[in-house]
Amino acid sequence: xxxxxxxxxxxxxxYDEIGGRLSFKDTHLPEMLRLGRSRVEVSIRTLMMIxxxxxxxxxxxxxxxxxxxxxxxxxxxxxxxxxxxETAAIIxxxxxxxxxxxxxxMIPYAFGSSxxxxxxxxxxxxxxxxxxxxxxxxxxxxxxxxxxxxNRKTGVFEAIR
Amino acid sequence: xxxxxxxxxxxxxxYDEIGGRLSFKDTHLPEMLRLGRSRVEVSIRTLMMIxxxxxxxxxxxxxxxxxxxxxxxxxxxxxxxxxxxETAAIIxxxxxxxxxxxxxxMIPYAFGSSxxxxxxxxxxxxxxxxxxxxxxxxxxxxxxxxxxxxNRKTGVFEAIR
Amino acid sequence: xxxxxxxxxxxxxxYDEIGGRLSFKDTHLPEMLRLGRSRVEVSIRTLMMIxxxxxxxxxxxxxxxxxxxxxxxxxxxxxxxxxxxETAAIIxxxxxxxxxxxxxxMIPYAFGSSxxxxxxxxxxxxxxxxxxxxxxxxxxxxxxxxxxxxNRKTGVFEAIR
Amino acid sequence: xxxxxxxxxxxxxxYDEIGGRLSFKDTHLPEMLRLGRSRVEVSIRTLMMIxxxxxxxxxxxxxxxxxxxxxxxxxxxxxxxxxxxETAAIIxxxxxxxxxxxxxxMIPYAFGSSxxxxxxxxxxxxxxxxxxxxxxxxxxxxxxxxxxxxNRKTGVFEAIR
Numbered sequence: 028x029x030x031x032x033x034x035x036x037x038x039x040x041x042y043d044e045i046g047g048r049l050s051f052k053d054t055h056l057p058e059m060l061r062l063g064r065s066r067v068e069v070s071i072r073t074l075m076m077i078x079x080x081x082x083x084x085x086x087x088x089x090x091x092x093x094x095x096x097x098x099x100x101x102x103x104x105x106x107x108x109x110x111x112x113e114t115a116a117i118i119x120x121x122x123x124x125x126x127x128x129x130x131x132x133m134i135p136y137a138f139g140s141s142x143x144x145x146x147x148x149x150x151x152x153x154x155x156x157x158x159x160x161x162x163x164x165x166x167x168x169x170x171x172x173x174x175x176x177x178n179r180k181t182g183v184f185e186a187i188r
Numbered sequence: 189x190x191x192x193x194x195x196x197x198x199x200x201x202x203y204d205e206i207g208g209r210l211s212f213k214d215t216h217l218p219e220m221l222r223l224g225r226s227r228v229e230v231s232i233r234t235l236m237m238i239x240x241x242x243x244x245x246x247x248x249x250x251x252x253x254x255x256x257x258x259x260x261x262x263x264x265x266x267x268x269x270x271x272x273x274e275t276a277a278i279i280x281x282x283x284x285x286x287x288x289x290x291x292x293x294m295i296p297y298a299f300g301s302s303x304x305x306x307x308x309x310x311x312x313x314x315x316x317x318x319x320x321x322x323x324x325x326x327x328x329x330x331x332x333x334x335x336x337x338x339n340r341k342t343g344v345f346e347a348i349r
Numbered sequence: 350x351x352x353x354x355x356x357x358x359x360x361x362x363x364y365d366e367i368g369g370r371l372s373f374k375d376t377h378l379p380e381m382l383r384l385g386r387s388r389v390e391v392s393i394r395t396l397m398m399i400x401x402x403x404x405x406x407x408x409x410x411x412x413x414x415x416x417x418x419x420x421x422x423x424x425x426x427x428x429x430x431x432x433x434x435e436t437a438a439i440i441x442x443x444x445x446x447x448x449x450x451x452x453x454x455m456i457p458y459a460f461g462s463s464x465x466x467x468x469x470x471x472x473x474x475x476x477x478x479x480x481x482x483x484x485x486x487x488x489x490x491x492x493x494x495x496x497x498x499x500n501r502k503t504g505v506f507e508a509i510r
Numbered sequence: 511x512x513x514x515x516x517x518x519x520x521x522x523x524x525y526d527e528i529g530g531r532l533s534f535k536d537t538h539l540p541e542m543l544r545l546g547r548s549r550v551e552v553s554i555r556t557l558m559m560i561x562x563x564x565x566x567x568x569x570x571x572x573x574x575x576x577x578x579x580x581x582x583x584x585x586x587x588x589x590x591x592x593x594x595x596e597t598a599a600i601i602x603x604x605x606x607x608x609x610x611x612x613x614x615x616m617i618p619y620a621f622g623s624s625x626x627x628x629x630x631x632x633x634x635x636x637x638x639x640x641x642x643x644x645x646x647x648x649x650x651x652x653x654x655x656x657x658x659x660x661n662r663k664t665g666v667f668e669a670i671r
Contacts, residue, residue, distance in 0.1 A: 037530060044616045045665050047520060047561070047592070049532060063306030064294055066327035066344060078530070109530070133225055133527045138621050145224030148309030151328045156317040166227035167312045182528050183227060198369060205455045206504050208359060208400070208431070210371060239369070270369070294366045299460050343367050385628030386616055388649035388666060455547055467546030470631030473650045478639040488549035489634045505549060 029154050030099035031056065033073040034082075034090060034114075036107030038143050040135040051076040055136045056105065059147055067151050070099070079107025079114070079131075087114050091121040101154045102127045105147075108177055108184075111163055115172035119161040128154045129172075130164045133182050142166075190315050191260035192217065194234040195243075195251060195275075197268030199304050201296040212237040216297045217266065220308055228312050231260070240268025240275070240292075248275050252282040262315045263288045266308075269338055269345075272324055276333035280322040288322045289315045289330070294343050303327075351476050352421035353378065355395040356404075356412060356436075358429030360465050362457040373398040377458045378427065381469055389473050392421070401429025401436070401453075409436050413443040423476045424449045427469075430499055430506075433485055437494035441483040450476045451494075452486045455504050464488075512637050513582035514539065516556040517565075517573060517597075519590030521626050523618040534559040538619045539588065542630055550634050553582070562590025562597070562614075570597050574604040584637045585610045588630075591660055591667075594646055598655035602644040610644045611637045611652070616665050625649075 033039065033054045043050040054073055074089055075082075091114075094102055106114055108131045115129050130150035132143035150164040161172040165184040178185050194200065194215045204211040215234055235250055236243075252275075255263055267275055269292045276290050291311035293304035311325040322333040326345040339346050355361065355376045365372040376395055396411055397404075416424055428436055430453045437451050452472035454465035472486040483494040487506040500507050516522065516537045526533040537556055557572055558565075577585055589597055591614045598612050613633035615626035633647040644655040648667040661668050 042617060042621055045663070059306075060328075062303065064303040064327050064344075065306065066329055134525060138525055142223065142225040144305045145220075145226065145309035148306035148328060149313040152310040152313035152325070152330070153317065155330070156314065164313070166225050167221075167309060168227055169313070169316070180528070183225075201369075203456060203460055206502070295364060299364055341367070381628075382650075384625065386625040386649050386666075387628065388651055464545065464547040466627040467542075467548065467631035470628035470650060471635040474632040474635035474647070474652070475639065477652070478636065486635070488547050489543075489631060490549055491635070491638070505547075 028068045028070060028099055028101075029151060030097050030102045031069050031071045032090060032093055032102065032104045033071060033076070034079070034086075034104060034106050035076040036079050036105060036131045037135055038105050038107075038132045039076060041137045042135075049135070054105075055143075056147075059136060059144055063144060063148055065148075065151070067155075069103075069151075077107075079110040082107070082110055082114065087117040090114060091118045094118055094122045094125065094127055100125045100159075103150045103154050104129045106131050108133065108165070108182075111165075112172065112175060112177060115161050115163055119172045122161065124159050126154055126157050126159050127161045128157070128164045128169070129162070189229045189231060189260055189262075190312060191258045191263045192230050192232045193251060193254055193263065193265045194232060194237070195240070195247075195265060195267050196237040197240050197266060197292045198296055199266050199268075199293045200237060202298045210296070215266075216304075217308075220297060220305055224305060224309060226309075226312070228316075230312075238268075240271040243268070243271055243275070248278040251275060252279045255279055255283045255286065255288055261286045261320075264311045264315050265290045267292050269294065269326070269343075272326075273333065273336060273338060276322050276324055280333045283322065285320050287315055287318050287320050289318070289325050290323070291325045350390045350392060350421055350423075351473060352419045352424045353391050353393045354412060354415055354424065354426045355393060355398070356401070356408075356426060356428050357398040358401050358427060358453045359457055360427050360429075360454045361398060363459045364457075371457070376427075377465075378469075381458060381466055385466055385470055387470075387473070389477075391473075399429075401432040404429070404432055404436065409439040412436060413440045416440055416444045416447065416449055422447045422481075425472045425476050426451045428453050430455065430487070430504075433487075434494065434497060434499060437483050437485055441494045444483065446481050448476055448479050448481050449483045450479070450486050450491070451484070511551045511553060511582055511584075512634060513580045513585045514552050514554045515573060515576055515585065515587045516554060516559070517562070517569075517587060517589050518559040519562050519588060519614045520618055521588050521590075521615045522559060524620045525618075532618070537588075538626075539630075542619060542627055546627060546631055548631075548634070550638075552634075560590075562593040565590070565593055565597070570600040573597060574601045577601055577605045577608065577610055583608045583642075586633045586637050587612045589614050591616065591648070591665070595655065595658060595660060598644050598646055602655045605644065607642050609637055609640050609642050611640070611647045612645070613647045
């Protein structure tokens with residue numbers, strides 16, 4: 028059983044038809060798992076539904092706390108890409124003996140041509156096989172939380188030494 | 189570097205507008221990796237482009253042979269789901285010391301709502317982390333080649349003991 | 350109020366996940382009208398759900414009969430493209446004083462990149478504005494039933510004199 | 511031959527992957543016409559690429575002027591929905607003897623599930639069949655420029671007397 032914590036991010040941005048803006052409503056995770064014909068046993072809980080640029084220290088505490096107290100030892104966190112690495116560091120300082128994989132998307136799932144479905148398949152697979160630790164899974168790759176940064180110009184996650 | 193061998197299957201079925209039939213043309217793999225924003229280093233080679241129900245013993249020999257002789261020790265094979273397990277057994281009898289992951293799709297990628305993008309993200313991730321052996325990666329799960337069968341009624345891959 | 354008669358055709362072909370084949374289930378018309386945010390008042394009736402290559406004389410009689418007896422004077426018929434012109438001729442021999450527009454698709458709606466949504470918007474618009482008569486609406490164009498043929502090589506409907 | 515003037519609007523909004531915002535780049539019109547398998551002869555010109563809430567009096571003058579001076583007597587204008595009716599009034603005050611159809615979308619085409627493809631098929635069809643005048647074509651319906659308003663709460667165009 029894998030625990031999935033939803034926090035929002037591009038993954039779950041949707042288009043507000045009346046306002047003509049991007050916004051958040053419900054998570055697309057269950058629909059994405061259905062489209063992917065996923066048979067992985069998951070338990071999904073939405074902790075917040077926000078842009079990761081708006082995420083506060085309290086929000087990160089909430090995420091880390093939920094990783095600590097949940098029963099499952101394998102966890103996927105969906106998260107905006109802009110501050111994913113910061114949240115990973117907070118989780119790493121608090122959680123031990125569990126495999127935590129943060130993932131997200133560059134393109135909203137609602138746009139159809141999303142990288143979200145690819146990343147979700149990837150993150151669930153890494154969560155099943157990686158040793159305890161905190162990781163970022165993006166672009167089909169995985170990085171230890173302290174070995175990665177997001178390149179803001181290209182949108183790509185890069186290894187750092 | 190992961191070697192990807194393309195053999196066809198539902199993954200790559202396309203719609204023939206003039207004939208009104210499903211058919212095979214070129215593989216969608218590069219486009220799928222682009223949509224998934226994949227940064228995994230891959231080397232793609234199309235071995236055949238067929239429905240796995242039409243796959244012969246010679247075809248399976250070709251696939252196994254290519255797994256043996258290629259330089260890479262981590263390999264993903266895209267394959268029709270109907271005989272994926274048979275091909276996995278042939279590969280397992282011939283290949284040692286390499287991680288080979290077979291994957292496919294229930295819905296053609298060209299239909300948009302495909303499980304292929306999810307499975308591709310999953311298979312590339314399992315190929316990076318699993319110990320040497322031959323595996324089937326479907327529905328977000330992975331199975332050793334001799335521990336799985338496709339349930340023809342539900343379309344789901346199931347563990348066998 | 351526009352009457353819509355559904356007869357099947359590529360418009361409504363769907364992918365049978367278990368059999369790996371194209372097949373017919375329910376019509377996609379209501380979903381397409383919803384996606385198109387259509388506010389045209391329509392009354393939809395499915396007469397049959399078949400490939401137009403399998404359509405018999407009896408089937409065409411059924412379609413023409415329904416056009417004759419329905420209350421509405423503006424009618425859209427969704428139809429496979431291969432024999433759309435034959436059916437249009439049968440309708441034209443039987444129906445007077447009504448505007449009947451036949452339309453269809455080259456790509457199944459279920460494939461996402463369909464011409465069906467474009468043709469549906471077009472056919473409903475022509476049905477509101479054209480004088481009584483029987484027409485084929487394809488590729489954004491309209492043709493009188495006796496001034497058109499389908500080019501089987503290109504898949505395009507062409508004017509004939 | 512139908513002249514198409516592109517002015518932007520939701521129709522052409524795209525997702526800026528790096529900035530995480532909706533923005534404008536090139537028009538999707540040619541791609542939409544290709545997906546719709548349109549065979550209507552069109553000549554496309556992009557006049558501006560803006561949100562219709564940002565449209566100035568000068569911008570509307572530019573649109574009306576282009577409708578006056580172009581050779582074609584049948585014209586489609588793609589436009590944001592919020593001020594489409596205002597622009598229609600300016601065009602109506604300046605253009606005579608031509609059929610001008612304004613259309614737009616509630617959902618960006620780039621989101622896949624767009625009403626844009628439906629509306630484009632509809633607008634091109636109305637442009638071919640309606641008498642000279644200025645019209646708004648939305649939701650499969652057409653309205654004279656002085657007989658319509660957008661309901662900001664529901665996003666739907668409604669007839670007024």
